[in-house]
Amino acid sequence: MLHFVLALALGFVKAQTGAVLEMTGDAAKIEFGGALTLIHNATEDKLTCSGKIQASDVLIEGTSTTVADVIGEVAALRQEMAAVKAFVGMMPPSAPLPSLGFEGSSLVTSQVHALLLSFGLVGRFSTLCYSLSRDGHNATDTTFHNNCDGLGASLTIMKLDTGVVIGGYSAKSFSSDGGTVYGDAFLYSVTHGQKYPQRFGADAGALWASPHLGPTFGGQYGWDLRVNQPYEPTRVDCNPGRTYECGVPGGTTGHTGTCKLHLCNASSWPSTIGLVELEVWTQQNVRSPPLPPAPPP
Numbered sequence: 001m002l003h004f005v006l007a008l009a010l011g012f013v014k015a016q017t018g019a020v021l022e023m024t025g026d027a028a029k030i031e032f033g034g035a036l037t038l039i040h041n042a043t044e045d046k047l048t049c050s051g052k053i054q055a056s057d058v059l060i061e062g063t064s065t066t067v068a069d070v071i072g073e074v075a076a077l078r079q080e081m082a083a084v085k086a087f088v089g090m091m092p093p094s095a096p097l098p099s100l101g102f103e104g105s106s107l108v109t110s111q112v113h114a115l116l117l118s119f120g121l122v123g124r125f126s127t128l129c130y131s132l133s134r135d136g137h138n139a140t141d142t143t144f145h146n147n148c149d150g151l152g153a154s155l156t157i158m159k160l161d162t163g164v165v166i167g168g169y170s171a172k173s174f175s176s177d178g179g180t181v182y183g184d185a186f187l188y189s190v191t192h193g194q195k196y197p198q199r200f201g202a203d204a205g206a207l208w209a210s211p212h213l214g215p216t217f218g219g220q221y222g223w224d225l226r227v228n229q230p231y232e233p234t235r236v237d238c239n240p241g242r243t244y245e246c247g248v249p250g251g252t253t254g255h256t257g258t259c260k261l262h263l264c265n266a267s268s269w270p271s272t273i274g275l276v277e278l279e280v281w282t283q284q285n286v287r288s289p290p291l292p293p294a295p296p297p
Contacts, residue, residue, distance in 0.1 A: 100155075101125040106133070107157045107165060107279055112190050116155070119188060119195045121169060125155050125281035130214075132278040137234055144214050144280070145176040151282035156215045157190075158227075160236060161274035162265035165190035168217040168225060174280075176211035180219050187217055187225060187244045189263060196245040196263075204243055215280060219243040225263075227278065234275040238264035 037050045100116060101124040102108035108116075129148040132139070148154065150173045157167035167190075172183035185206035187196040198204055198219070205219015214227030222242040228235045240246055241259035251258040255269035266273050 098122075099124065101283075102155075102281060104128065105157075105279060105281070107159060107277060108281075112157070112165075115190060115193060116188075119169075119186070121155070123153060123283050125153075125283055127151065127282045127285040128279060129154075129282050129285075130278070130280040132234070132275055141176075141212055141214060145174065145211060148174045148280050148282060149176055150174075150287035152284040153282065155281045156217075156279070157281075158236065158278045159276040160264060160266075161276055163191075164263070164265045166225070166263060168215070170206045170217070172206060173282075174207060174215065175209035177209050178211065179209055180205040181207035181209050182219070185217065185244075187240065187263070189247065191265075192247060192262070194247055196240065196247060198243060199245055200243075214278075217244065227275065236264070236273040236275055238266060238273060240264075 039048045039050070041048065097114070097117060100113060100121060102113065103126070105128070128134070129151060130139075130144050135143055135147070152173055153169070153171050154174060155167065155169050157165065159165045166188065168185065168187045170181070170183060170185040172181050172185075175181055182202060183206045184202050185198060188194065189196075198206065199221070204221060206217070208216040208218050208223055208226070210216060216223050216226035218224045218226070220243070222239065223237070224240045224242050224244045226237050228237055238260050239253065239255060239257075240263045241251055241253035241257065246253065246259035247262040248258045251262065253259050256267050258267075261267040264273055
């Protein structure tokens with residue numbers, strides 16, 4: 001008579017923990033759900049398997065072996081697993097992800113933080129220079145520029161009333177001097193988990209430095225995303241695919257194009273996209289002093 005402990009020797013077979021299988025007779029036979037049959041030949045001490053069963057990384061199919069071999073193989077497997085566990089236990093813990101800042105943000109969740117890290121964002125954004133909820137829905141363009149101009153690299157994030165969360169990064173400061181600000185930049189979509197780089201590089205521009213607008217991303221080929229202040233401080237205009245990449249292969253630009261539908265979930269004109277929340281974060285909280293004048297020749 002053979003007593004076989006399933007929970008130990010045949011862990012891949014569904015059985016209650018500690019269940020004991022009793023096989024008696026010269027050719028004891030037991031079936032498991034019609035998929036696997038075990039026959040024990042007591043005379044030859046053979047355990048023959050017919051059929052096929054697979055669970056986890058164990059596959060049993062058409063085998064014939066002694067019971068001693070089966071128990072030995074299970075013991076060897078346990079030793080290997082113990083060695084793996086010991087090795088993993090000796091490994092140093094993985095380093096925590098670097099923090100980009102954004103303490104107190106209502107929009108930069110842990111998932112958004114991880115997404116921004118995946119975009120290659122570096123540094124620490126510790127200053128919330130502008131917030132729609134904090135600074136008021138009637139805040140003028142002067143408030144934004146007074147608070148945010150000249151503070152270095154920035155991360156803008158906004159939630160629209162169309163249900164999407166989008167934004168942009170610029171390595172250069174916001175400005176109200178007029179013209180175009182040149183430097184590395186990108187737009188991004190939290191909703192789609194995508195980053196949209198500049199189509200023609202930093203030389204094509206990153207920001208518009210209009211004193212009459214809020215955060216405006218665009219360059220020589222036109223603006224792609226802008227907050228219209230002061231006359232409509234909670235309205236967003238969206239026209240991606242001009243200075244920045246469109247998120248749709250072969251997408252169309254324009255106020256009713258597929259690029260706009262992808263990024264802002266809107267395709268109508270005049271634009272009726274509203275702001276639910278807007279945050280602008282910078283790495284500095286004090287403006288850099290102006291460069292000294294060049295010495296006379």
